Amino acid sequence: MRDARQLIRITATLTALTLGLAACGGDDKSEGDGGDDPKAVASSEGDPDTWPLTGLPVQGGDSAEQDHPVLVLKLDNTEASSPQVGLSHADLVVEELVEGGITRLAAFYYSDIPGDVGPVRSLRASDIGIVAPVDGAMVASGGFGETVKRINDAGIRIFNEGSAGYYREASRSAPYNLFTDMKKVAKAAEDGEEARPVDYLPWGTEGDLPDGKPANTLTADFGSHATSWTFQNGTYVNQNSHAASGDEFPADSVLVLRVEVGDAGYTDPAGNPVPETLFEGSGRAQLFHGGQVVEGTWSKDKLDSALELETKDGKLTVPAGRVWIELVPVDAKGGSVTFGK
Template sequence: MRDARQLIRITALLTALSLGLAACGGDDGEGDSGGDEPKSSASKKADPATWPLTGLPVNGGGSAEQDHPVLVLKLDNTEASAPQLGLSHADLVVEELVEGGITRLAAMYYSDIPGDVGPVRSMRASDIGIVAPVDGAMVTSGGAAQTVERIVDAGIRIFNEGSPGFYRESSRSAPYNLFTDMGKVAKAAEDGKDATPADYLPWGTEGDLPAGKPANTLTADFGSHATNWTFENGSYVNQNSYAADGDEFPADSVLVLRVDVGDAGYTDPAGNPVPETIFEGSGNAFLFHAGKVVEGTWSKDELSSALSLETKDGKLKVPAGRVWIELVPIDAKGGSLTYGK
């Protein structure tokens, strides 16, 4: 018992001494500041979650994880498709060449799932390099047998006519009358996975950008179709969009990548050779943001790799926001890029 009381007295004495030393240390004004002491990991505030297809923060700082994969809708991009539905809800859009020098859109949905979208059209082998980096699923009217086989071999899920949500719009003519309720597709695509897709682009801020050159207008020409953009009121406006009024894609940036194009190995019903965008390797890149253009290069080691961007001075980051990507064929394949002040 006496040993226990002695231990208590010793503990009290040591506590008093430590408090006294702490008080003395505070006299020079440094005792409560922590000086240069590193903070414990428990005191560090976690970085807010951001959406993988926009780089924008999740509202409320919650998780960017959804119950479904990235859904990539193949959208017709001709006058016959007007009005297109659902573009304003897309996180990111990729415009790609198809046969005859016209284009088709790969509209990506993840953070915001709309209702009716379309007209839904067929996929191409070019879509593998677009969809695979985020383990996305295709929402499409189908595709040629060769294309379907390659898409499946790449491990990409396909949702097409006959899947939940798909229907034919009686007021339109085929093949421009296939639509789907994206909410029903998202429900059918739930996979129970916990992983959030990888970032589609190397996200940053406007302050990360090099100075660039003035460029308030640009034209991405694919041969028989050209998409014209004008920088207005802080964003890029597609001057020849087929989207329904008020349903246009709100592009904060336009990223033009010059790509090589090969032959997919078959023809469409009209006898046109089907092109295949080679979305791996490297090429020239042009990032349009805030009325300026920054020139650099893009690279992808393989079709499933994330996109890397660089300038002569180092890595190029894309300001977080909604981005429209133009996969424009190199000059030898009939494509071109022009821009002006």
């Protein structure tokens, strides 16, 4: 995968040179032609001037080519984790099913690396399809032996307890007291090769969206846990978030993907079968943005393939911004999605 990162970097550089030469012979345009709203600018895959996990323009002279991979931290998502720390710094969040019908969060960090984040929890086989498309590294408390082997075999690096940055928070009880300093993890993950991952989603603008149905509320039900959202003042507010006040994830869009769920092949300490989200193939998709929902389908050829979205009329893009992805089991597996005006 490192070779892939270098190829992306070379391609991006050649693209930038080509655009520069074309600009010399083209019409003059002012630097302000895109407007002042950073979300008005769509990204193209591999564009070094946009962030791969949000599609937003890079600001302040920074670069989307970093000397660390995308860091994906497994975050507990139960009342016992309250308050979650560091969620507001994530570029993107994926909510996935774990045993007992509850969920865990995969929080993606790349453009903004915070300090303390947690509580940190364990890996699942489902994480391979979630993390592999951007050649990400996992930040977790560990995992079942077979799961760790499968993740290693997929070429995904793991930073777990004992790695740089990890510590136990004295005011909390185990296992909800494991935290890490993400800045230290990012430093440890540096490999001396700056590169930009591919885009996690097909980015576009709000103007690219087809007409949808009114949907100011939605609930993604995983079985024993449901996450509810309300569209307020231009963003989606998680009504049952465990994040610390002021540290909630600011979702510009919520993308619901209906997924098949298999059996990971082992049980948790309580004897519950551990599910495995099968994040490849295809399924139904619902993109919630601006108080509306657009219906479509998703597809991924392989676990490490980029996600593609379509409607009956063609390709579907996601407006650049912060996105929360709900990987909800199909109806036969006990999942459901409801929304209202």
